Amino acid sequence: MLSKEDNTLLTQVSRGTPMGNLLREYWMPILFSDELTAGGRTMKGKLLGEDLVAFRDSSGRPGLIEANCPHRGAPLYFGRNENDGIRCVYHGWMYDVTGACVDMPNEPAHSNFKDKVKLNAYKLRERNGLIWAYLGPRKTPPELPDLEFNVLPPEHTLIWKNMQMTNWVQGLEGNIDSSHLSFLHTRLERDGNAEFGGGGARGLWYEDPAPRMEVTDTDFGVMYGAGRLEESDRRFWRVTQFMMPFYGLFAPIGPNECPMQWWIPLDDHTVMKWDVRWNPNRPITEEERGRLMSPDPGGFIEPTSDPYTHYRLAANMDNDYFTNWDAQGDKRYSGVPSANLQDAAVQEGMGPIVNREREHLGTADAMIIRTRRRLLEAMKALRDHGTVPPGVDDPTVYGIRSTTVVLSDAESWQSVASPLLKAFTDEKIMAADITMRTPRA
Ligand code: FES
Numbered sequence: 264m265l266s267k268e269d270n271t272l273l274t275q276v277s278r279g280t281p282m283g284n285l286l287r288e289y290w291m292p293i294l295f296s297d298e299l300t301a302g303g304r305t306m307k308g309k310l311l312g313e314d315l316v317a318f319r320d321s322s323g324r325p326g327l328i329e330a331n332c333p334h335r336g337a338p339l340y341f342g343r344n345e346n347d348g349i350r351c352v353y354h355g356w357m358y359d360v361t362g363a364c365v366d367m368p369n370e371p372a373h374s375n376f377k378d379k380v381k382l383n384a385y386k387l388r389e390r391n392g393l394i395w396a397y398l399g400p401r402k403t404p405p406e407l408p409d410l411e412f413n414v415l416p417p418e419h420t421l422i423w424k425n426m427q428m429t430n431w432v433q434g435l436e437g438n439i440d441s442s443h444l445s446f447l448h449t450r451l452e453r454d455g456n457a458e459f460g461g462g463g464a465r466g467l468w469y470e471d472p473a474p475r476m477e478v479t480d481t482d483f484g485v486m487y488g489a490g491r492l493e494e495s496d497r498r499f500w501r502v503t504q505f506m507m508p509f510y511g512l513f514a515p516i517g518p519n520e521c522p523m524q525w526w527i528p529l530d531d532h533t534v535m536k537w538d539v540r541w542n543p544n545r546p547i548t549e550e551e552r553g554r555l556m557s558p559d560p561g562g563f564i565e566p567t568s569d570p571y572t573h574y575r576l577a578a579n580m581d582n583d584y585f586t587n588w589d590a591q592g593d594k595r596y597s598g599v600p601s602a603n604l605q606d607a608a609v610q611e612g613m614g615p616i617v618n619r620e621r622e623h624l625g626t627a628d629a630m631i632i633r634t635r636r637r638l639l640e641a642m643k644a645l646r647d648h649g650t651v652p653p654g655v656d657d658p659t660v661y662g663i664r665s666t667t668v669v670l671s672d673a674e675s676w677q678s679v680a681s682p683l684l685k686a687f688t689d690e691k692i693m694a695a696d697i698t699m700r701t702p703r704a
């Protein structure tokens with residue numbers, strides 16, 4: 264459980280809140296590069312509770328600005344994307360991507376009033392098809408994190424996203440919860456779980472639904488091993504990480520298929536979930552792209568200018584996420600038709616912000632407990648002492664991978680796994696042989 268006060272601190276992200284301030288210390292991946300066209304139309308956006316407008320100027324520079332004109336508040340969403348700036352359609356004031364007012368045509372020509380007006384504009388960086396935003400206080404922002412996928416050529420990566428109508432922490436906590444794999448995502452035919460690789464392919468999600476949980480703090484956040492008994496003295500360890508402040512890795516899906524997700528809060532009740540797969544050694548093939556990124560049943564709703572319609576799944580609470588109740592009998596544990604929708608169904612169904620005072624956390628929740636504590640500690644250290652949060656000034660701590668290993672109980676997963684967890688190496692990410700094993704009867 265968490266006190267009401269700590270739950271509020273953990274979940275609220277608007278400007279001026281302690282968690283809002285913590286998140287603003289970090290770069291956030293927010294858009295695909297191709298969502299903005301040079302000289303093209305603007306786009307409304309939400310980020311950390313702020314109403315924003317994104318555009319790409321005629322020189323190709325991306326811009327992210329406050330939604331309303333500092334003159335008299337007209338919506339810049341209707342702005343004209345002219346030469347290297349966005350022009351408010353109400354009285355023609357024009358701003359560049361840095362927020363400088365560069366033209367004020369309704370004031371006398373000799374007036375220097377425009378030099379005194381500044382629009383709130385955020386720093387952006389673009390790399391490998393992603394646009395990153397920095398909403399923090401520094402004039403010179405930190406470096407982008409050295410996440411392996413973000414340094415590899417784009418052909419080595421596969422990225423997609425969808426919106427979830429829930430607080431960002433609920434999503435993140437699903438990311439670092441090995442325990443639910445034995446239930447929510449399982450198929451009832453025992454050999455039907457190979458699609459998830461690793462422990463699923465080995466039949467272990469059934470055979471040991473109560474993995475041994477071992478959690479450790481790191482310089483990037485928190486890491487844990489979830490060890491499922493495979494033989495009487497051998498365990499299959501799934502070693503995954505939480506990286507500050509919103510990244511969650513999960514176990515490799517196949518040899519050298521590294522996965523991660525991140526959770527960007529649009530506001531306190533809405534989050535954009537991003538999924539990444541990367542292969543450190545070679546481009547991802549078309550066959551792999553199809554297999555790894557199968558669309559959810561129903562796809563997305565038709566987007567409008569409303570940012571809450573962007574990448575929003577058609578399956579939702581109102582249509583029971585297209586649950587097939589009959590499938591609960593002999594096919595799927597939940598009856599919800601895809602892993603992504605299964606996660607959405609339980610996370611959105613908790614309500615926009617789950618009441619953590621009412622929880623009953625057990626040993627299976629050790630990673631969740633430690634991750635909350637880490638976030639709260641970093642947030643309070645920043646609030647009370649101005650302490651720079653973990654990873655902000657050390658992008659190299661993000662150079663890690665997840666892994667799986669099979670070990671006897673005499674061996675420690677921390678020491679065996681550690682070479683496999685380093686990014687930018689030739690180490691195979693999965694030491695375990697994941698070929699299908701015949702599940703015990
Ligand atoms: S409100 Fe934008 S120029 Fe007047």
Ligand SMILES: [Fe+2]
Nearest residue numbers: 437443448606
């Ligand atoms: Fe899940």
